[in-house]
Amino acid sequence: MPELPEVEALRAFLDGRLAGQEIAHVLPAAVSVLKTYDPPLSALDGTAVTAVGRHGKFLDVTADGLHLVFHLARAGWVHWRDVLPSGPPRPGKGPLALRVALTGGDGFDLTEAGTTKRLAVYLVHDPAEVPGVARLGPDPLAEHFDxxxxxxxxxxxxxxxxxxxxxxxxxxxxxxxxxxxxxxxxxxxxxxxxxxxxxxxxxxxxxxxxxxxxxxxxxxxxxxxxxxxxxxxxxxxxxxxxxxxxxxxxxxxxxxxxxxxxxxxxxxxxxxxxxxxxxxxxxxxx
Missing domain, CATH: 1.10.8.50 (Helicase, Ruva Protein; domain 3)
Structure with a gap:
């Protein structure tokens, strides 16, 4: 399971590639991955990514006031694609859980290995709406954490x-x-x-x-x-x-x-x- 150091590195990796880019589509490939339904994922179409943040082990892609928050759980991971496959992902039993496509043709996939599916994705107006984020204790790498x-x-x-x-x-x-x-x-x-x-x-x-x-x-x-x-x-x-x-x-x-x-x-x-x-x-x- 990725922990704070790896999630922080993923945050920096994604922030360097996503900030300022426009989202074309966010497409789920596994029904179980999406934990919220209002606003719908289609609300991200055409929005511009302003930053990628981190809350504990949660990653937070911010775009025009919306927050795409996800937790990789035990077997999830992020895969950057310089060129995404054409066409929407096909739902099935494979590891692909969700795809974020940018208007430039690149983007990233969220995948989850194994049969136990715990990877979770939320689209919210405020990260505090995510129960796991709301209950977090202090970040041990925060400047004020003494x-x-x-x-x-x-x-x-x-x-x-x-x-x-x-x-x-x-x-x-x-x-x-x-x-x-x-x-x-x-x-x-x-x-x-x-x-x-x-x-x-x-x-x-x-x-x-x-x-x-x-x-x-x-x-x-x-x-x-x-x-x-x-x-x-x-x-x-x-x-x-x-x-x-x-x-x-x-x-x-x-x-x-x-x-x-x-x-x-x-x-x-x-x-x-x-x-x-x-x-x-x-x-x-x-």
Whole structure:
């Protein structure tokens, strides 16, 4: 799933190609993708794109006061086409979900792999009309987001820190991969209760969070959309690297599996050498 660094890179990529261009048509190829019906997509025909913005993991194409907002979910992606195929896209079982065609003949496709379709597109007058945008917490890369803002976002939390970091209502844009990376940089257990964080822990976590995300954004800056997935994977230090040596201490990176996801961590760096129980394996052994 694309997270804040990749979505920010996609925003910059699309903004450089769409700003000032005129939209010819926006055509859905999957019935499930469009979540709003008023105004209709045809309202975008002939409008000029003014900017492409980002709200957490949501992208926002602004055109003449309308906002085409979309969330790529777990398996969605953006594909830029210098020359779009002639004729409208044909609805079917393929990955194509929606096409944005410009009057110059170029544009982009939104695609979604797999059979579980969660990619969502909204056309609204105000991004706050999108429920997922309305509930977002603060953006951790915003200029005003400081250590006290992080403390305020986490205030009253009773969950473990890994769960809190992934909650979009707490912080916008962080998902499974970068929460692993942030906690490794902070040398903090993913299961540490937020309520147990000291003032020093909050300062350490803030520095790890900002540093990890800024570094990832810098690596992705200027890359074409088709290069971002490989860049994300190559830049991760612990997430998705179970069984490999930790790049900091050399210990073996471990994994905890859940029903629909997993987390990775370094025991020596993060848990005082303790290997956390793998929940899925524990259930199998009962």
């Amino acid at each position: 250590r006290d803002a992080l403390a305020a976002a986490l205030a009253g939390e009773r969950r473990q820190i890994k769960s809190a970091l992934r909650d979009q209502a707490v912080l916008a844009g962080i998902g499974n991969a970068y929460s692993d990376e942030i906690l490794h940089a902070a040398r903090m257990s993913p299961f540490k209760p937020v309520a147990n964080l000291t003032d020093d822990d909050l300062t350490t976590l803030y520095r790890a969070l900002r540093g990890t995300l800024r570094d990832a954004v810098a690596r992705a800056h200027g890359l074409a959309a088709g290069q971002l997935k490989a860049e994300k994977k190559s830049g991760l230090r612990v997430h998705g690297r179970s069984g490999e040596p930790c790049p900091v201490c050399g210990d073996t990176i471990r994994e905890v599996s859940f029903s629909d996801s997993s987390l990775q961590y370094c025991p020596r760096c993060q848990t005082g050498g303790k290997v956390l129980a793998d929940r899925r394996l524990s259930r199998l052994l009962k």
